[in-house]
Amino acid sequence: MRQLHFRALDLTAKYRVKRVQLHKAVFRKPMWVKHPTVIQFDTQNICNAKCIYCNPHGTFIKNRAKLPLKTINNVLQYVKNKGWFINYVPAFMNGDPLLEPRLTTITQMIKSYLRAKVIIFTNGIAYNNRHLLLDKNLDLVNFTVSAATAETYKKVHGVDKFSDALKTIFWFKEHRKLHQRIRLVYILCKENFHELEVWKELFSCFDQNIRPPFDGGEYKPQSRIAEGDKSFETYLRKATQENYPTSLEFSLDTPCACWDSLNISFEGNIMQCMDLPYQFNWGNVDDVDISEVWHKRNQLGLDHEACRQCKMKNPRWKEIFEKYVWN
Secondary structure, eight states, rough: OOOOOOOOOOHHHHHHHHHHHHHHHSSSSSHHHHOOSEEEOOOOOOOOOOOOOOOOTSSSOOOOOOOOOOHHHHHHHHHHTTTTOOEEEESSSSSGGGGGHEEEEHHHHHHTTTTEEEEEEEOOOOGGGGGGGGGGTTEEEEEOOOOOHHHHHHHSSSSOOOOHHHHHHHHHHOOTTTHHHHHHEEOOOOGGGGGGGHHHTTTTSSSSEEEOOOOOGGGOOOOOOTTHHHHHHHHHHTTTTSSOOOOHHHTOOBBOOOTEEEEEEEEEEEEEEETTTTTSSEEEEETTHHHHHHHHHHHHGGGGGTTTTOOOOTHHHHHHHIIIIII
């Protein structure tokens, strides 16, 4: 039986949702048509794991670098001056935030400019850096642990650090601030789907999120997921039904799950999508106008070469663009 657990207060959740709904009711168009509602930065692309489904250790990243604080500041200042409503900021895209010594500085910048909800995803294995999680500007910490045993953890995450991840998670559970929420994330793949039920029980005291793997055709990350494995595909649909119900998939008013997000790479480029290679970008934020890029991106839609093979897009994406953008 699933245990009851404390949910941290999120006093602005209803306000954010209502504001997005109000915008659509007044202007007859979703907010993403005008501007992004999510911002994601590649503040640094260094990770201490080698997950089989993740971008940093595929063909996506060739160089290692850090996004200058000045660039982050310029983007946030631009967004604030435009008066855009940013719902939340998952601040770190391809690197692990516990390896980012500038974490508290960046979250403070986000809050001071936008007052948006700040979210991070981490594997949690940098136990010695766990104090960074107590940053008062962090609202939600997602721990990605896609295994229930040390053996499978090493196979999926590429490192033998299962115990370190558990230590960090349960330490943070005991020491987090009142407003901070914790969520455990499980990226379901062929190598770990047999442990999902055990994982659910192991982390029954936390909010849980089960996600299917990203599949972008020839552009997909370095994953060893076997296509055509019917037993896995059946379990995938069953396991993720709660998070991605079929009825919701066809009713979402956005062309894809990533479309409302402005994604800035570690080089300062505006990326087409946070889940696709860096070569697909719209230029550097220091050289182009973000509003103009956003307009061009909407006009092109999912006809972009990087999006054509992606299987994560809404089946109604053409209809959505025709309704809100192309007409």
